[in-house]
Amino acid sequence: MHVFRHLDTAASERLATRLAASAPAAHDAPALTRRALLQAAGGLVVAIGWGSHDDAYAALPGPAGIEGAATGPLAPNAFVRVGTDGIATIVCKHHEMGQGNTTGLASLLADELDADWSLVRTEYAPSDPKRYANLLFGTLQGTGGSTAIANSYLQYRQAGATARAMLVAAAADAWQVPASEIRTSKSVLSHASGKSAGYGAMAEAASRVKLATEPVLKTRDQFVYIGKDKATPRVDSPSKCNGSAVYTIDVKLPGLLTAVIAWPPSFGAKLLSFDASDAKKIKGVTDVVQVPEGVAVVATGTWAALQGRRALIAQWDESSSRSLDSDQLLASYKAQATQPGKPFAKPTQGPAPAAKTVEAVYEFPFLAHASMEPMNCVAWLHDGMLETWSGHQFPTFDHQFAAKAAGLPIDKVTLHTLVSGGSFGRRANCWSDFTVAAVHVAKAIDGRAPVRLQYTREDDTGAGLYRPMYVHSVKASIDDVGRVADWKHVVVGQSIMAGTVMEPMMVKDGVDPTSVEGVSPSVYALPMLQGELHSPVLAVRPLWWRSVGNTHTAFVMETMMDELAIAAGKDPLAFRLALLDKTPRAAAVLRLAADKAGWSTPRGGVAQGLAVHESFGSFVAQVADVSMTNGKVKVERVVCAVDCGVAVNPDVIRAQMEGCIGFALGALYYGEIDIKNGRAAQRNFDTYRSLRIHEMPKIEVHIVSSDSAPTGVGEPGVPPLAPAVVNAIARLGGPRVRRLPLARTGLVLT
């Protein structure tokens, strides 16, 4: 979602206006706070937030920076409160789906605040784009495009610095000394005279301070947490290691019902009729109701709901929905690739005489996100209001669409954003599919009880919203001294933005930049590159998938670079470096990875392959060591170099690179949704396979020391992995892979 770079503020304001206009007019009555609401509801206990620490927790190392809330008199801005107990509560505006941004945001703020990490708590922000917009998304509150730290870097530091300056001013006043003489460290204020006070003791007085000027931010040498390895351990580790972390599936509410939906059996199938009589006989089934998405079976528990759905008889009109077929699509895409398309890159330099030409067609399958927690959302309509609990990755969209679905004004809708069991892009979409579906179910049972809509694994995998299928066709040449002479590039595949509220802002002259990012722009100086795009429209909806267009463009660019290097008789590293003069950060990570990996020609049955790619402003190079036994590939080791600007939490960056590599390797080996008869053939982890522990290579991550503004790490580790491995396979004497996944070509055990 690098895409949001293309999103100007005015356009995003227009979007917000449009969305607001689509919801009913706001009501005059003030919105109840959650606390007031809970009191109004009779003091009931809502099991969200962070459970009490049990024995298992007590066995864990010091509760550094654990989650939890504190109240505080000092609340200088929307991001921090300091209590009289000295606890600093940091409000995280981004969704935590594993990428570590809760820890990152807390590190930024706590550093400028000079807070003791053991006194830091975190909580998740409500849906309020006025206070919590992603500054790179205009007026939208949302997480994606590897932007959480990038957009918050100054904002969260300023918030912490402001709170610190107020504490210092209060102490200066109390002690009658100049503020400039007061030192702060680990939540303690001190003065050379021997006076000292904890932040808690000064919080009350600090809350009355009016700062005359904006506080000055620290210089890099003054940081205590930012860039300090393991100085701020993950705040969510303890709760995720003792079972107390609360995900959407764990929400407990009085009388909570569970719903599963009988979804259309093929993409675009329409419900004709249904017979609920057998379903209603299942003990625990309370309702069988039609919703726009299908037929919802509601029950007192998940198992009863599933039994009820099994007993439901539904008739569907599949007269026009069963024709979608991956093999036919692939053939049609290949045919389209030979036809002129919409230009996405126009050459600024004509082709040079070609000495050698490489022509290649690449085939990429549909991919499901398959986060460990299948999609789900709790919705509760009560007292003229709607509350939802979910992994709301784009709260602004979810809020607006939930209000619209409920027929309520936006201020009558409260979102509770919980940590989610992964997303990889799935929980963020511009129509809020599973949130809206949950609201539809809540409405269909007349708000009689809170209800959790739960997707099964099969529902989740079969729901569409896939990384689209793509075909690339490339014809590239080198001249007689081995320089790139010509490059013609055609891309065929669904536009992710088309048909969404983002389309008017994103798609220019028929080109969705997310279809071609990584080819144009790319890190390479290729002024002769001519690019054309075809964007077919299908019944199955597309969606961004961890690193978006770069999932396929990096593969094509980086494997073609190797093919051209071989054609030119040059070393793949040297061949690339010659094209990277204008992108020194790309060249630097490539050199670093090659150096640390001991870049060499194949030896001892192991070959190395390399790749470099820029995505979301971060540069990542990877060298994969690959062996083959009986024609089956094994990735032994991956050496990764990353330049993401200032490395805020080095250990989180390492973890994201490791995770990106394993995620991308699983997709390279097995990832494929095959559409047959209008539906996904793979529905669960037995057929939609994922990497397992014995397939995980050894990984080394090297982080470039940088003063540049921080950029993201949640996605940029994905794109270089597949081409690096595939380049190594070719260097081992294996086939030149142009169709993914490797399972398709028999290169992995299936």
Add this chain to the structure above:
Amino acid sequence: MPIMLSVNGRSRELDVDAETPLLWVLREDLGLTGTKYGCGIAQCGACTVHVDGEPMRSCSVPVSAVAGRKVTTIEGVSSRAAKAVQKAWVELDVVQCGYCQSGQIMSATALLEKKPRPTDTDIDHAMAGNLCRCATYHRIRAAIHAAAATLA
């Protein structure tokens, strides 16, 4: 007919359909939500619990099959090995989204209770049934070795 089982050292009498998978009984009848649903067909391991000390996929075990047996979940696991595993998990910051980690920890604990010094091959065998889409495998392996070192 009520089903009796022991969960985390407490005996429980449950009036549920005998065919209900143990997973849903733990989560919805007993409120033990640390055990997660991931696939429902014993392919991902997110629902791993111990039954009489053996790791089992609770999504695929009917509750009647564990009648009279001792079930331990992430909320109740408390052996020396379990504490070492949890501590290593936190010290190495293994988790990302965290959703699979209860199951990972239960599988790793069962491994260390049998083999206090597992080899990498032992780890592959014991942990290959636990999927992690965040691919935290690199740290899972390191944390198991780290926990083993503290148990020596």
